[in-house]
Amino acid sequence: MQAPLATNSLSHSTLERLMHYHHFLEKRLRGGARTATSTQLAESIHVDDTLVRKDLAMIGVRGHPRIGFEAAEVVSAIRKVLGFDKKLRAAVVGMGRLGSALASFRGFGDYGVEVCALFDNDPIKIGLLSGDNVVLPLDRLSMVVRSRGINIVILTVPPEAAQEVAQLAVDAGIEAIWNFAGTELKLPHDVFVRHEHILVGLAELAYLVRKAENRS
C-alpha cells in the first residue's frame, strides 16, 4: 500500500514545503477536516498547485480526483519521510537568552527531537532548572553526550567560544551542530552543521521596506 518511499535527497526548499504541509494539515485535522486539495495546500504557502502534487507524489501519497488528499495520510507520509518518529536527542550549549529560549521551545517534540541536556560554564547558571533539565557545567559535556547518546548540539555560546565548544562536542561523538554563534566552524566532514544566521531574515525585510520607501 505504501508507495516507493522516496528518494535520494530532499532539497532545502522541498523540505521547507513538506514542513508547511505538515503544519497546515495538522491544524486542519484538529479543525475536524479530513481532506485537503492541492489547491488549498498551494494557497496556504503561496506556491503552484502542481508543485504540491509533485511533492506529494514524491513522498508516495496519491490523491483522489474530486476529493483531494487524505490529510492524515499525507501527515504520516511526511513524518515517515522526514523520520520524525525516530527520536533524536539534543543538548543546548550556552544558556544565554537565546539558548534559554530555544531550550524552552515547545515544538521540538513534534519533529522527534528532544532537548535533554543543557550546558553553560557560568557558575550562576549551573544548577538552574529549565523545563525538565538542569543546567550542567561545560566540562560534563563530553560525558553526558556519550552517556545519553546525544545526537545534536544546539550551539548558542558567544562567537569566541564556538569553535572550542564545537570541537568538544565533536570529540564526544556528536553528529550535528545547529550553530547560532555567528562564526564559521571548522569541523570534520561527517559532522552536519547548519549555520543559523537569523538576522538575514530581518535584513531582507528591511531591504524590502527601504525599497518601498524609495519608490514612493
Place this chain on the structure above:
Amino acid sequence: MQAPLATNSLSHSTLERLMHYHHFLEKRLRGGARTATSTQLAESIHVDDTLVRKDLAMIGVRGHPRIGFEAAEVVSAIRKVLGFDKKLRAAVVGMGRLGSALASFRGFGDYGVEVCALFDNDPIKIGLLSGDNVVLPLDRLSMVVRSRGINIVILTVPPEAAQEVAQLAVDAGIEAIWNFAGTELKLPHDVFVRHEHILVGLAELAYLVRKAENRS
C-alpha cells in the same frame, strides 16, 4: 565612479550571499587585510567563484586582476545596495524568552535597524528594563508606533494573539512584520511579512542525521 547601482530586486539567495560577503569582509578588514579575491569569498560560503564575481558586478563593484576586490569598497557597496545606512526602527512585541533574546541582540545596528520599543501585556513584565528600553503595555503600541515612527514589528507573541496584535500594528501604520508566532497572518498586501519558522532548520539537520544513520 559609482556604477549603475543595481537593480530591480534581489532574490533571497543573492541577499543571503551579500550578507555573507559583508560579514566576511568586515572580519577581514578588522584583521588588517585590504583585499579579497573572488575565490576566497567563494570558499568562505561554499559557492562558485564565478557567482561571487557576478554578485559583485551586479552591485557595481569592479575587481582588479591579480589583486582581487577592495574589501572596504565591497562592504560599502553592499551597505548601499541593502540600504543599511538608512535607519529603520523596530519594536519587539511579546517579551517572552525569544522576544527578550531578540531585544537584547547586538547586531541589529550593523544592518541599520534599531530596536527602540518593547511591548507586553503581562503586568509583571511591564516596566522592566532591557537594554535601553522599558517594556510598555500593549495598549501603548499604537501611540508609540506613530510617535516614534516605528517601521518594523518583531512579533514574538503566542500564536493565539498574533493576528490581533499584528492588526493593531498595521492600523498604527507599521510597514513590516517579522513574524515568529508560527501562524499565518492575514494582512494588507502593502505590509511586508516574513514568517520565521525557526524549527525548519532543526528539522533539516535532523533529517540529515537520520539519513546518515539509516545508511550505516
Place this chain on the structure above:
DNA sequence: TAGATTGTTAATCGATTAACAATC
C-alpha cells in the same frame, strides 16, 4: 454524464557553472 481534481510530460524560467578572452 459533467465537472472537479489528480498525475505526468513537456516547456519555461532562473540560478549556477563552465569556458575563455581581457586585464594588469
Place this chain on the structure above:
DNA sequence: TAGATTGTTAATCGATTAACAATC
C-alpha cells in the same frame, strides 16, 4: 613576459509552471 585573477557569454542544471489527459 607569464601568471593570476577578473568579467562576460554561453551552457547546464534544477526547480517551477503550463498543458492536458486520466480519473472518479
